[in-house]
Amino acid sequence: MKSKSYRIKDIAEMAGVSIGTVDRVLHNRGDVSQESMEKVKKVLKEIDYKPNMFAIGLAAKKKYSFVCAIPYYIENDYWYTIATGIEKAAKELQPFNVNIDFVQYKHSDEASYRKVCEELREIKTDAILLAPIFEEITIELTRILDKKKTPYIFIDHNFLDTKALMYIGQNSYMSGYIAGKILMSDYEKDQEIVLFLNNNKDNPAEVQMQRRMEGFVNFLTEQCDKVTIHDVVFNKDKPEEDRISLDRFFQQHPKVKLGVVFNSRAHYIGSYLKESGNTLKSLVGYDLLKKNVELLKSGEIKYLIGQRPALQGYYGVKALCDYVVFKKEVDPIKYMPIDILMKENIDYYFELE
Amino acid sequence: MKSKSYRIKDIAEMAGVSIGTVDRVLHNRGDVSQESMEKVKKVLKEIDYKPNMFAIGLAAKKKYSFVCAIPYYIENDYWYTIATGIEKAAKELQPFNVNIDFVQYKHSDEASYRKVCEELREIKTDAILLAPIFEEITIELTRILDKKKTPYIFIDHNFLDTKALMYIGQNSYMSGYIAGKILMSDYEKDQEIVLFLNNNKDNPAEVQMQRRMEGFVNFLTEQCDKVTIHDVVFNKDKPEEDRISLDRFFQQHPKVKLGVVFNSRAHYIGSYLKESGNTLKSLVGYDLLKKNVELLKSGEIKYLIGQRPALQGYYGVKALCDYVVFKKEVDPIKYMPIDILMKENIDYYFELE
DNA sequence: CTGTTAGCGCGTTCAA
DNA sequence: TTGAACGCGCTAACAG
Numbered sequence: 187m188k189s190k191s192y193r194i195k196d197i198a199e200m201a202g203v204s205i206g207t208v209d210r211v212l213h214n215r216g217d218v219s220q221e222s223m224e225k226v227k228k229v230l231k232e233i234d235y236k237p238n239m240f241a242i243g244l245a246a247k248k249k250y251s252f253v254c255a256i257p258y259y260i261e262n263d264y265w266y267t268i269a270t271g272i273e274k275a276a277k278e279l280q281p282f283n284v285n286i287d288f289v290q291y292k293h294s295d296e297a298s299y300r301k302v303c304e305e306l307r308e309i310k311t312d313a314i315l316l317a318p319i320f321e322e323i324t325i326e327l328t329r330i331l332d333k334k335k336t337p338y339i340f341i342d343h344n345f346l347d348t349k350a351l352m353y354i355g356q357n358s359y360m361s362g363y364i365a366g367k368i369l370m371s372d373y374e375k376d377q378e379i380v381l382f383l384n385n386n387k388d389n390p391a392e393v394q395m396q397r398r399m400e401g402f403v404n405f406l407t408e409q410c411d412k413v414t415i416h417d418v419v420f421n422k423d424k425p426e427e428d429r430i431s432l433d434r435f436f437q438q439h440p441k442v443k444l445g446v447v448f449n450s451r452a453h454y455i456g457s458y459l460k461e462s463g464n465t466l467k468s469l470v471g472y473d474l475l476k477k478n479v480e481l482l483k484s485g486e487i488k489y490l491i492g493q494r495p496a497l498q499g500y501y502g503v504k505a506l507c508d509y510v511v512f513k514k515e516v517d518p519i520k521y522m523p524i525d526i527l528m529k530e531n532i533d534y535y536f537e538l539e
Numbered sequence: 540m541k542s543k544s545y546r547i548k549d550i551a552e553m554a555g556v557s558i559g560t561v562d563r564v565l566h567n568r569g570d571v572s573q574e575s576m577e578k579v580k581k582v583l584k585e586i587d588y589k590p591n592m593f594a595i596g597l598a599a600k601k602k603y604s605f606v607c608a609i610p611y612y613i614e615n616d617y618w619y620t621i622a623t624g625i626e627k628a629a630k631e632l633q634p635f636n637v638n639i640d641f642v643q644y645k646h647s648d649e650a651s652y653r654k655v656c657e658e659l660r661e662i663k664t665d666a667i668l669l670a671p672i673f674e675e676i677t678i679e680l681t682r683i684l685d686k687k688k689t690p691y692i693f694i695d696h697n698f699l700d701t702k703a704l705m706y707i708g709q710n711s712y713m714s715g716y717i718a719g720k721i722l723m724s725d726y727e728k729d730q731e732i733v734l735f736l737n738n739n740k741d742n743p744a745e746v747q748m749q750r751r752m753e754g755f756v757n758f759l760t761e762q763c764d765k766v767t768i769h770d771v772v773f774n775k776d777k778p779e780e781d782r783i784s785l786d787r788f789f790q791q792h793p794k795v796k797l798g799v800v801f802n803s804r805a806h807y808i809g810s811y812l813k814e815s816g817n818t819l820k821s822l823v824g825y826d827l828l829k830k831n832v833e834l835l836k837s838g839e840i841k842y843l844i845g846q847r848p849a850l851q852g853y854y855g856v857k858a859l860c861d862y863v864v865f866k867k868e869v870d871p872i873k874y875m876p877i878d879i880l881m882k883e884n885i886d887y888y889f890e891l892e
Numbered sequence: 893c894t895g896t897t898a899g900c901g902c903g904t905t906c907a908a
Numbered sequence: 909t910t911g912a913a914c915g916c917g918c919t920a921a922c923a924g
Contacts, residue, residue, distance in 0.1 A: 193917055204895040209919070217893055240596030240634055241917035244900045248919080281593060357887060364883045371724040524884040530717045531877040534710060546901055557911040562903070570909055594901035597916045601903080 192233050200233075201225040212237075212513075237512070243281045250284040252506050254315040254499075255302055256341070257293035262476040264450045264495055265293075265317075268341070271499025272315070274538060279507050286503065287311075294391040296320055303327040313506040314338040315499075318345060319391050337509055341502050343393055344519075352505050354520045356493040358394045361524045362401025362448065365470050368489050368526065369444050370410055372468040377443040378414040380435070380466075382455050385421040395448040398472070402446060416442060422451060429458065436464045443467040452490070456481035474527065474535070483529055492525035496537040545586050553586075554578040565590075592865075596634050603637040605859050607668040607852075608655055609694070610646035615829040617803045617848055618646075618670075621694070624852025625668070627891060632860050639856065640664075647744040649673055656680040666859040667691040668852075671698060672744045690862055694855050696746055697872075704862055707855050707873045709846040711747045714877045715754025715801065718823050721842050721879065722797050723763055725821040730796040731767040733788070735808050738774040748801040751825070755799060769795060775804060782811065789817045796820040805843070809834035827880065827888070836882055845878035849890040 194212070198205040203222050210218045211226045218226075254272055259265035269288070276286040289305060292298035296319075303323050306314060307330045314331065318324040318340055328348040331338050337351045344353040369379070381399070384392060406413060418435050420428045432455075436442065445466045447455055452471020459465060460481070468488045471478055473495070481487040501520060508514040527535055547565070551558040556575050563571045564579045571579075607625050612618035622641070629639040642658060645651035649672075656676050659667060660683045667684065671677040671693050681701040684691050690704045697706040722732070734752065737745060759766060771788050773781045785808075789795065798819045800808055805824020812818060813834070821841045824831055826848070834840040854873060861867040880888055 195917075198895095205918085206895055206897095206920090207893090210894090213919090215920095219893060222894080238597070238634065238917050240593040241900090242919080243593035244591070244597055244902090244916090245918040245920085246900080281591070360883055360887070364881075367881070367883060368724075371721075521887045523878075523888045525876075526879040526884070528717075528720070530713055530720060531879070534713070534874045535876045548901080551911095558902085559904090559911055560909085563910090566903090572909065575910085591901050594916090595903080597900090597918090598902045598904085599916080 191238075192235055193238070194235075197226065197229050197233070197235060201229045239512075242512075246281075246283045248283060250282070250313075250507075250511055251311045252284060252286045252313045252315065252503065252510075253289055253306065253309060253311045254286060254503070255289045255291070255306060256315075256317040258290045264473050264475065267474075267495040268317075268499040271496035271501075271538060272503050273499075274496070275500045275503035275507075279503065279511075282507070282511055284507055284511060291319075293319075294386060294389050296323075299323060306331075311336065313351075313510045315502045315506060316340055317342045319343070321345060321390065324348075337506065339502050339505055341498055350518075351509060352502075352516050352518055352520060354498050354502050354505075354522070356394075356522045356524065358397035359401040359404075361472070361491055361493065362398030362403075363405045364401075364524055364526070365398065365446055365448075365472075365489075365491060366402040366405030367409070369446055369468055369470045370406070372488070373410070373413070373444060376441060377467070378416065378439060378441040380439070380442045380445045381415065381417040382445060382447045382452075383417050383419045384449060384451075385419055387419070392449070398448045402448070414441070420454065422454065425454075428454070429462075432458055432464075433462065436462070445469045447471045449473075450475050450478065452487050453477035453481055456486035459486045460484070474532075479532060482527065482532055485529065488528065490527045490532075492527055492535070494522045494525065494537045498522060500538055544591070545588055546591070547588075550579065550582050550586070550588060554582045595865075599634075599636050601636060603635070603666075603860075603864055604664045605637060605639045605666045605668065605856065605863075606642055606659065606662060606664045607639060607856070608642045608644070608659060609668075609670040611643045617826050617828065620827075620848040621670075621852040624849035624854075624891060625856050626852075627849070628853045628856035628860075632856065632864075635860065635864055637860055637864060644672075647672075647739055647742050649676075652676060659684075664689065666704075666863045668855045668859060669693055670695045672696070674698060674743065677701075690859065692855050692858055694851055703871075705855075705858050705869050705871055705873060707851050707858075707875070709747075709875045709877065711750035712754040712757075714825075714844055714846065715751030715756075716758045717754075717877055717879070718751065718799055718801075718825075718842075718844060719755040719758030720762070722799055722821055722823045723759070725841070726763070726766070726797060729794060730820070731769065731792060731794040733792070733795045733798045734768060734770040735798060735800045735805075736770050736772045737802060737804075738772055740772070745802070751801045755801070767794070773807065775807065778807075781807070782815075785811055785817075786815065789815070798822045800824045802826075803828055803831065805840050806830035806834055809839035812839045813837070827885075832885060835880065835885055838882065841881065843880045843885075845880055845888070847875045847878065847890045851875060853891055 194205050194208050198208045207218060207222050208226055211223055257265050289302055291302040299319050300323050306327055316338055324345055332349050339352045340350045341354045416439060443466060450473035470489045471487050472491050474490055474492050478490055482490050505516045509516050547558050547561045551561045560571060560575050561579055564576055610618050642655050644655040652672050653676050659680055669691055677698055685702050692705045693703045694707045796819060803826035823842045824840050825844050827843055827845050831843055835843050858869045862869050
């Protein structure tokens with residue numbers, strides 16, 4: 187049952203070399219003869235060597251540096267939560283001498299993103315966790331990183347034509363499909379539906395939103411008879427205009443009883459409802475921002491779909507470390523669960539710990 | 540930002556004693572003069588000493604033994620999943636020399652439970668993870684454990700009048716309430732509801748089930764107009780009789796379109812439906828057993844409520860270790876999330892890793 | 893190219 | 909009652 191655990195000293199003996207040599211092949215730092223190399227590798231294959239993490243941690247002298255490139259955030263927003271996960275991992279990995287730096291860009295802003303990517307090309311680091319946005323700029327960057335052999339992991343969004351070590355994120359299409367399903371479970375005949383959309387909904391930074399919408403629409407197409415769907419575009423920078431257009435919308439469309447917001451700003455709509463006195467039978471939103479959660483509890487938002495941002499950040503950093511520091515294999519793709527939260531289960535929800 | 544980390548050598552110097560002495564007060568193994576004791580404690584208070592886990596792990600010679608007392612299980616059932624979580628924790632803690640043994644009893648069987656509890660009184664172990672069932676027997680056991688100062692954690696079910704270090708489990712009442720909510724979101728006028736109950740539903744081993752049912756019924760009472768509710772009692776040991784009574788039930792009650800199973804045996808009903816050709820618009824069940832998941836995917840079960848059994852086991856053992864080995868405080872109560880799974884999000888779900 | 897060795901911080905002797 | 913010394917498994921510097 188319990189497999190004997192080997193030490194590098196054992197390996198050395200078995201291969202008939204010294205521990206120094208074993209260490210050299212384990213960390214491929216060269217200066218090893220073909221012959222020794224083979225002997226050691228042979229033994230390694232046989233025994234499934236698992237290094238003692240404590241000894242590594244204790245002896246570690248080498249410093250590692252990881253860089254996380256994500257959008258700027260404000261407290262309690264989506265990227266903030268990702269950052270908390272990153273920081274939790276950072277704390278755990280500190281004893282292994284890995285140091286984590288952030289580099290941030292302005293979300294949706296191509297120039298800012300480009301600047302960060304240029305910085306990433308020059309920066310000296312052992313690995314990168316990147317939330318990629320604009321395709322061309324990203325691809326260019328990855329070419330350089332590939333050349334420099336700097337491993338990188340994508341978080342939140344993926345580009346397939348790259349050599350990314352891993353992708354961590356949600357299946358946005360499916361989460362949109364699910365939004366459709368849970369919204370429509372509250373549907374009654376003759377009711378109408380409204381989609382609340384961003385003003386910059388066509389920006390590449392909003393792909394998640396677009397995919398969710400696809401999934402949502404597909405659910406309706408596949409599973410529901412004809413329903414009337416409206417959309418309202420709102421602009422988070424112009425709250426007054428939004429109020430007015432929402433007021434008008436609800437006045438003109440009294441049959442609208444169900445609504446969805448495809449990004450984390452359901453709280454804009456939720457608090458509008460609260461203040462205006464307009465109501466929806468069901469409002470579905472994304473992400474457990476503090477404000478969203480408050481409105482979930484008070485009833486304006488009926489369902490929130492969660493994607494474990496903190497866990498995403500945590501996993502991303504851990505995976506970089508597994509790969510770079512511990513030389514482990516990592517899965518190329520890690521989808522996050524699609525969590526369904528409502529007033530009744532939100533209090534028991536947690537991501538980490 | 541980064542606070543300097545002290546070693547016991549530093550403490551020794553600061554207190555003007557030797558490292559041996561510091562070690563003695565840290566582990567209160569006595570043989571320390573009042574004077575030295577005070578000097579060391581003073582320093583400890585000032586610096587918020589955090590021992591280096593790696594060094595502890597590496598140097599550890601002391602062996603720890605934990606015992607987990609849970610019901611017997613078969614592959615892929617609920618307790619099996621808890622056991623996988625326990626074993627995962629066991630593997631992680633192996634380097635700290637903690638060894639984990641199982642002691643098992645027959646679920647719902649008082650004599651078997653009593654026997655295990657008696658064993659637990661005698662056994663020499665550093666801590667216990669117990670899935671408690673029968674109250675009186677359990678309380679008696681805890682008295683003894685308290686006297687022996689053996690810490691214990693309850694998993695799955697809790698008894699308040701004990702000195703349990705921690706309780707890990709689900710809020711069953713709320714998960715039943717939620718079952719009501721998601722089932723009723725599919726309700727349409729004139730439909731009727733069926734509760735599938737265990738034959739031994741009054742056994743103390745089925746408290747979870749009873750609580751869930753309370754929550755469920757309360758949801759209906761609070762939130763719904765009068766609906767017709769039936770119950771069918773089924774007996775997992777007599778499948779033929781069950782088939783017959785289910786056949787009869789569905790024949791007699793054609794309006795029944797919604798159903799709930801309050802334990803993890805929704806697959807009994809699901810596969811009955813599949814085979815008999817009877818259908819329910821919505822069937823809600825508990826726990827992600829393999830068979831339940833299959834029926835969720837094929838559509839006979841519409842929702843499953845999950846309670847992260849693997850995580851429960853994992854946390855339980857980790858908490859014992861935090862307390863016993865690392866002398867950390869642990870939270871007295873850890874509620875598990877109430878996860879809502881359906882065909883569309885089940886593939887992305889995971890508990891650990 | 894290879895082998896040897898001095899720590900890393902802590903637990904545990906053992907001699908004083 | 910105290911202090912010094914060794915070893916846990918691994919890394920990395922150094923001597924050969």
